[in-house]
Amino acid sequence: MTDFFKDIPRITYQGPEASSEFAFRHYNPDEVVLGKRMEDHLRFAVAYWHSFAWPGGDPFGGQTLDRPWFGDTMALAKQKADVAFELFDLLGAPFYCFHDADVRPEGASFAESLRNLEEMVDYFGQKQASHKTQLLWGTANMFSHRRWMSGAATNPDPDVYAYAAANVKAMMDATAKLGGQNYVLWGGREGYETLLNTDLRAERQHAGRFLQQVVEYKYKIGFKGTILIEPKPQEPSKHQYDYDVATVYGFLKEFGLEAEVKTNIEQGHAILAGHSFEHELALAASLGIFGSIDMNRNDYQSGWDTDQFPHNHPEMALAYYEVIRAGGFTTGGTNFDAKIRRQSLDPEDLVLAHVGGMDTCARAMKAAAALWEAGDLEAARQARYAGWDTPAAQAMLKGGLAEAAARVTAEGLEPQPKSGRQERLENLWNRFV
Known part of the structure; x- marks a missing residue:
């Protein structure tokens, strides 16, 4: 043993209200x-x-x-x-x-x-x-x-x-x-x-x-x-x-x-x-x-x-x-x-x-x-990309550029922008941290 750390106690988990600075307040290794x-x-x-x-x-x-x-x-x-x-x-x-x-x-x-x-x-x-x-x-x-x-x-x-x-x-x-x-x-x-x-x-x-x-x-x-x-x-x-x-x-x-x-x-x-x-x-x-x-x-x-x-x-x-x-x-x-x-x-x-x-x-x-x-954040993420789970979307990935382009006229596609809901997700995040 050396005396470099003399008088310093072993650090243990004592909870968020611990009075000693030589204590873990959040790290409980067995939690x-x-x-x-x-x-x-x-x-x-x-x-x-x-x-x-x-x-x-x-x-x-x-x-x-x-x-x-x-x-x-x-x-x-x-x-x-x-x-x-x-x-x-x-x-x-x-x-x-x-x-x-x-x-x-x-x-x-x-x-x-x-x-x-x-x-x-x-x-x-x-x-x-x-x-x-x-x-x-x-x-x-x-x-x-x-x-x-x-x-x-x-x-x-x-x-x-x-x-x-x-x-x-x-x-x-x-x-x-x-x-x-x-x-x-x-x-x-x-x-x-x-x-x-x-x-x-x-x-x-x-x-x-x-x-x-x-x-x-x-x-x-x-x-x-x-x-x-x-x-x-x-x-x-x-x-x-x-x-x-x-x-x-x-x-x-x-x-x-x-x-x-x-x-x-x-x-x-x-x-x-x-x-x-x-x-x-x-x-x-x-x-x-x-x-x-x-x-x-x-x-x-x-x-x-x-x-x-x-x-x-x-x-x-x-x-x-x-x-x-x-x-x-x-x-x-x-x-x-x-x-x-x-x-x-x-x-x-x-x-x-x-x-x-x-x-x-x-x-x-x-x-x-x-x-x-x-699970809320992952659910929101999955919902945003859910359109890619459809057969039409998967077929488009497997086909060529011309086949993908043909969907626009064949299906009369006029896609409209959808909200990324960033602020909602930031608020969600902040509720947990």
Whole structure:
């Protein structure tokens, strides 16, 4: 045990009228919603990087957080793991997620970095054996180190591609060993800044082949989890090859991977792409590539990815409604890819940020579930498209353009606009949130 979270109690559900700030008011893990425990619906995960590796910097300033485990030794890496699992225990979190660089010191060579990673994976294995919290997904950090400045799989240097392959192989091995339920690829620098020095076709081909190799390796090692790719539109690269869900789906189709790879969708990335979170979730579900989510929010007055904890439950309810419509999570979950503010220095701030985020998501899920159970919104949606269930409409889809056009004269069609009833449905929504 460390003393980092000393005097902070284990967080339990105490109801909406709880007097203590160290309590869940809406998240009751054992509450049954739509026939399933709340914990099993939401599948919360704590992000190792933001919670334990982030020093508190932003684009205009450096470190503000002073943590006793900051440093480049294995002893400090293990101390960080000890503190991490103490937070997991306080929250009762069922899952966590990590990058390789979050948990092990960078070695003087790849071989040394790999040894450090393997030692930490063994340490995590010991922790998981004696704690509730297990691994939701692992991933490789291929964006922070200077070697990745021109990308990883899309790098013009084939030696960097090889280094990326070695990193991903190592982390897929680690994820499989720890029983991770997914493996995520996040192309933080898989894009370009200027066409003056970029071969778009070559970079896309290399990225596609890399992802094919990842899937091939999944089967080679017998990894049973899901491969996820995380869309992101920009920041830091000006043009990303994984801009949004639609772009990712086109990429997967091009390389024959649409049945092998799903998406890990982040709220902040959806906003940066000019979409809503619920749009990206609904689109992914409709395309059959919905997998998992990174839960956070952006400051809507900032033009970059601020990774704040969610606190707007009506907004999150829209997202969880689409998760419910998609059939819920299977191997995926709700990963808090969120960090406390750089002025929030105390251990209590880290705990309470997660408490608030978990409560916000639970409140949102319950509102979305209640509306889903009532059925009014789905009934209205089905009624709007009911005309397509008629034999004439179905025959029109199966026939040609001329046959469809012939209906206009044959049946004397003069279609009149019908109300979309948006305001009524918004009022309906607001009755539940």
